[in-house]
Amino acid sequence: MQTAKTILYVEDNLDNRTLVRRLLQASGYNVLEAANAAEALDLLNTHRPDLILMDINMPDIDGYTLTRTIKTQEHLRSVPIVALTANVMRGDKERTLQAGCDGYIEKPIDVDRFTDQIAEFLTNGHPE
Numbered sequence: 001m002q003t004a005k006t007i008l009y010v011e012d013n014l015d016n017r018t019l020v021r022r023l024l025q026a027s028g029y030n031v032l033e034a035a036n037a038a039e040a041l042d043l044l045n046t047h048r049p050d051l052i053l054m055d056i057n058m059p060d061i062d063g064y065t066l067t068r069t070i071k072t073q074e075h076l077r078s079v080p081i082v083a084l085t086a087n088v089m090r091g092d093k094e095r096t097l098q099a100g101c102d103g104y105i106e107k108p109i110d111v112d113r114f115t116d117q118i119a120e121f122l123t124n125g126h127p128e
């Protein structure tokens with residue numbers, strides 16, 4: 001049997017974290033959570049998740065900046081980072097990719113598709 005994959009979700013909103021945690025755990029994933037960039041970097045000192053879900057709008061350091069910081073770390077560079085954000089203005093998807101994110105899922109998430117989208121990122125790095 002395959003070892004369960006671990007996903008780190010960086011998100012300041014507790015309700016979003018709770019929903020995503022439940023969906024991921026119901027599909028058999030291990031879930032790590034960080035409420036801000038400092039907590040995320042702290043966790044990444046001791047854990048190497050299989051995938052990182054990244055909120056963009058956060059009160060301390062935004063998800064673009066945190067993604068750039070993570071991608072400068074050699075041992076974390078190959079961990080896929082998927083932006084999870086309500087920023088759907090023109091150019092926002094491009095901004096997440098420029099920051100080093102490997103993909104993008106829009107909020108509000110589609111609860112029926114979400115874990116399939118995650119599985120595709122884990123398999124292919126990209127959803128389509």
Ligand code: MN
Binds near residue numbers: 011013055056057058
């Ligand atoms: Mn947020």
